[in-house]
Amino acid sequence: MLLKKSFTRRNALHLVGSVLAASLIAHTGFGAGVTLRFASDSSGTGGAFIKALCDEWSQKTGNKVEIISRPQDATATLQQYQQYWAAKSGDVDVYQIDVIWQSIAGPHAVDLKKYFKADEISQHFPRIIDNNTVNGKLVSIPWFTDAGTLYYRTDLLEKYGYKEPPKTWEELAEMAKKIQDGERKAGKPDFQGFVFQGKASESVTCNALEWVYSYGGGVIIEPDKKVTINNPNAIKALDTARSWVGSISPAGVVTYGEEEARNVWQAGNAAFMRNWPYAYALGQDPKSAVAGKFDVTVLPKGGDNGKNAACLGGWNLMVSGYSKNPDAAADLVKYLDSADAQKKRAIDLSLLPTLPALYADPEVLAKNPWFKNMVEVFKNAVARPSTVTGADYNQISTAFFQNVNKVLTGGESGKDAVQQVERVGKRLVR
Amino acid sequence: MAKQIDLLERQRRLAWFLIVPAVFVVFLVIGYPLIQVLLYSVLKYKLDGVTPASFVGLSNYLFILTDPDFWLAVQNTLIFSVCSVTLECVLGLAVALVANSKFKGRSILRVAILIPWAIPTVVSSKIWAWMFNDIYGVVNVLLINFHLISQKIAFLATPATALPVIIAVDVWKTTPFMALLLLAGLGLIPGDLYEAASIDGASKIRQFFSLTLPLVMPTLLVALIFRTLDALRVFDIFYVMVGGQGNMATMAIYNQQWLVSFLDAGIGSAASVIILVIIMVFVVLYTRFSKTSFE
Numbered sequence: 107m108l109l110k111k112s113f114t115r116r117n118a119l120h121l122v123g124s125v126l127a128a129s130l131i132a133h134t135g136f137g138a139g140v141t142l143r144f145a146s147d148s149s150g151t152g153g154a155f156i157k158a159l160c161d162e163w164s165q166k167t168g169n170k171v172e173i174i175s176r177p178q179d180a181t182a183t184l185q186q187y188q189q190y191w192a193a194k195s196g197d198v199d200v201y202q203i204d205v206i207w208q209s210i211a212g213p214h215a216v217d218l219k220k221y222f223k224a225d226e227i228s229q230h231f232p233r234i235i236d237n238n239t240v241n242g243k244l245v246s247i248p249w250f251t252d253a254g255t256l257y258y259r260t261d262l263l264e265k266y267g268y269k270e271p272p273k274t275w276e277e278l279a280e281m282a283k284k285i286q287d288g289e290r291k292a293g294k295p296d297f298q299g300f301v302f303q304g305k306a307s308e309s310v311t312c313n314a315l316e317w318v319y320s321y322g323g324g325v326i327i328e329p330d331k332k333v334t335i336n337n338p339n340a341i342k343a344l345d346t347a348r349s350w351v352g353s354i355s356p357a358g359v360v361t362y363g364e365e366e367a368r369n370v371w372q373a374g375n376a377a378f379m380r381n382w383p384y385a386y387a388l389g390q391d392p393k394s395a396v397a398g399k400f401d402v403t404v405l406p407k408g409g410d411n412g413k414n415a416a417c418l419g420g421w422n423l424m425v426s427g428y429s430k431n432p433d434a435a436a437d438l439v440k441y442l443d444s445a446d447a448q449k450k451r452a453i454d455l456s457l458l459p460t461l462p463a464l465y466a467d468p469e470v471l472a473k474n475p476w477f478k479n480m481v482e483v484f485k486n487a488v489a490r491p492s493t494v495t496g497a498d499y500n501q502i503s504t505a506f507f508q509n510v511n512k513v514l515t516g517g518e519s520g521k522d523a524v525q526q527v528e529r530v531g532k533r534l535v536r
Numbered sequence: 537m538a539k540q541i542d543l544l545e546r547q548r549r550l551a552w553f554l555i556v557p558a559v560f561v562v563f564l565v566i567g568y569p570l571i572q573v574l575l576y577s578v579l580k581y582k583l584d585g586v587t588p589a590s591f592v593g594l595s596n597y598l599f600i601l602t603d604p605d606f607w608l609a610v611q612n613t614l615i616f617s618v619c620s621v622t623l624e625c626v627l628g629l630a631v632a633l634v635a636n637s638k639f640k641g642r643s644i645l646r647v648a649i650l651i652p653w654a655i656p657t658v659v660s661s662k663i664w665a666w667m668f669n670d671i672y673g674v675v676n677v678l679l680i681n682f683h684l685i686s687q688k689i690a691f692l693a694t695p696a697t698a699l700p701v702i703i704a705v706d707v708w709k710t711t712p713f714m715a716l717l718l719l720a721g722l723g724l725i726p727g728d729l730y731e732a733a734s735i736d737g738a739s740k741i742r743q744f745f746s747l748t749l750p751l752v753m754p755t756l757l758v759a760l761i762f763r764t765l766d767a768l769r770v771f772d773i774f775y776v777m778v779g780g781q782g783n784m785a786t787m788a789i790y791n792q793q794w795l796v797s798f799l800d801a802g803i804g805s806a807a808s809v810i811i812l813v814i815i816m817v818f819v820v821l822y823t824r825f826s827k828t829s830f831e
Binding site: 179181184185188189191192210213296298305306307356357358359360361366369370373375497498500501504507508509511512515516517 | 582583584586587669670671672688689690692693694695778779780781782783793796797798799
């Protein structure tokens with residue numbers, strides 16, 4: 107017994123010793139190679155694409171990149187990042203961040219003007235660069251941009267005698283109803299007129315901002331800090347959206363994020379869908395039930411006097427201010443963001459580049475002819491009130507998405523909802 | 537005499553010496569965070585790493601106690617806790633009684649009932665959320681196929697249906713835990729008591745109410761305390777199944793929102809303190825009840 111004990115103890119000591127030795131070797135052995143940690147997408151085709159790019163960079167530079175999977179949900183992603191930032195953690199070197207997080211991320215970012223030349227920066231859409239510049243600091247470099255887009259089934263529009271996609275939400279509701287009724291009679295009981303993102307998360311903030319803006323109801327809090335959400339147009343917009351739920355949209359749409367909506371759409375079970383451009387390439391996949399049967403356009407206006415609206419989204423690359431290897435990290439960012447990489451992304455994944463020049467590129471247009479229209483969409487793009495609310499954006503967005511979600515579930519009237527949001531807004535931007 | 541006092545004194549010192557590490561650890565893991573939370577709860581303190589903290593007195597508490605969202609969260613949590621714990625108790629006891637009786641394949645059954653408990657809550661909640669999906673969820677398909685409903689139901693869309701669904705999922709998941717605890721309690725009851733009862737002519741039902749139930753009561757009460765405290769802190773099932781729906785928040789979700797989403801350590805900490813007080817009320821009630829029933 108005693109003998110056995112001393113043996114195990116000696117074994118344990120050996121083990122500790124060898125682990126120590128191994129870690130020493132590991133530290134000195136690799137020499138110059140650094141390992142960068144990059145918080146980004148790791149799943150699906152997008153994830154595979156990013157991984158391939160990172161591997162290319164690793165081979166060229168002799169460094170390593172470890173991709174840290176971010177949650178699929180944007181709200182959850184920000185929560186994860188904020189924990190790293192609050193702890194001033196150097197565990198992540200490069201972050202993929204949303205356009206609306208620039209003020210929140212600002213204090214934790216390296217100023218990318220140090221690494222990007224002025225003419226490199228000016229190749230991007232100037233409005234996104236403006237958005238990403240907080241107090242003179244370029245918080246992140248645009249990677250790909252996004253805008254809310256209307257997807258519609260060309261085959262079904264033709265079948266039901268429509269020549270072009272709807273111009274107003276009213277038209278959309280009418281067309282959706284007719285197609286839905288017809289398809290359900292034709293033996294598709296699960297067919298839906300219109301799917302969108304109604305889930306109480308950042309997704310419905312984007313959707314509802316488009317409705318409100320298209321009806322002339324403003325952008326919740328205007329750039330001059332005026333809280334404008336409590337107005338008749340905004341109420342009309344929300345009540346209109348409420349009228350879709352259970353009629354042209356499934357009752358469960360109030361729990362849908364992007365992927366839930368896309369699942370319904372891609373199975374061929376919807377006539378219209380509001381989604382981001384990423385759904386285009388996936389929908390055209392040969393395995394998709396809607397391949398070759400749909401097109402995209404600008405979202406409808408709110409009534410004849412309304413405006414087109416497209417919520418501005420998009421992802422950007424930021425170098426952490428707490429990174430131990432900011433130079434290597436900035437080099438990786440440059441590589442991921444190069445014109446070549448953006449072009450390949452546009453062709454392979456139909457993600458919208460942030461370089462206007464690529465929208466006239468023949469190879470890009472050959473694969474994605476609809477990119478032509480998107481330049482126009484970006485002119486109608488609506489930014490969420492993230493700059494004016496700064497680090498408190500999450501609070502106004504949460505108040506907005508929770509109340510909009512309540513309206514959609516029938517738990518609250520549009521009038522009460524805008525009052526609730528106004529109350530929170532006024533508390534934040536005093 | 538002097539020697540004896542000396543000895544007592546030494547014993548006392550030794551006792552202190554032995555207890556100090558434990559006190560230190562308790563202070564480190566419970567006392568320090570608790571004091572920290574109390575301290576933060578009277579500050580205006582954003583965790584963005586930029587804004588400096590400032591003292592605001594009790595205004596964080598005032599804000600929460602006048603926030604209708606908070607009271608809605610309390611209401612949701614209480615409904616969830618009372619319903620789920622009651623059902624889990626009743627069903628758990630039933631399962632335990634079955635598993636405690638002697639029959640073939642008993643050990644396999646004992647393992648099988650543990651499966652729902654063994655699956656991580658996040659995973660099982662997500663699976664259930666898919667099963668309750670309004671378009672492609674299996675629950676809707678089954679209900680339609682058996683002609684129980686004519687139109688598919690969006691179970692997770694409104695509190696009226698989502699809350700019962702979530703309670704059902706929790707009951708599915710936690711009944712095995714209850715059953716296991718109660719099974720241990722049942723195993724402690726000596727078999728000859730039942731023999732004696734049978735000879736005296738007590739029916740099976742009489743035996744249950746006069747023997748089994750009172751004797752398993754101490755275990756049941758411990759299980760109840762565990763489950764109630766667990767249920768009052770519920771986060772994962774709600775977070776996965778209904779996400780950020782404002783009218784479906786629980787106390788823990790309300791707390792998490794302020795602390796994590798809004799990075800507001802002041803209001804977040806004040807919410808933690810209020811929740812702590814609410815949970816303490818239940819602890820005191822339970823300990824009172826267990827004292828009166830056992831003394």
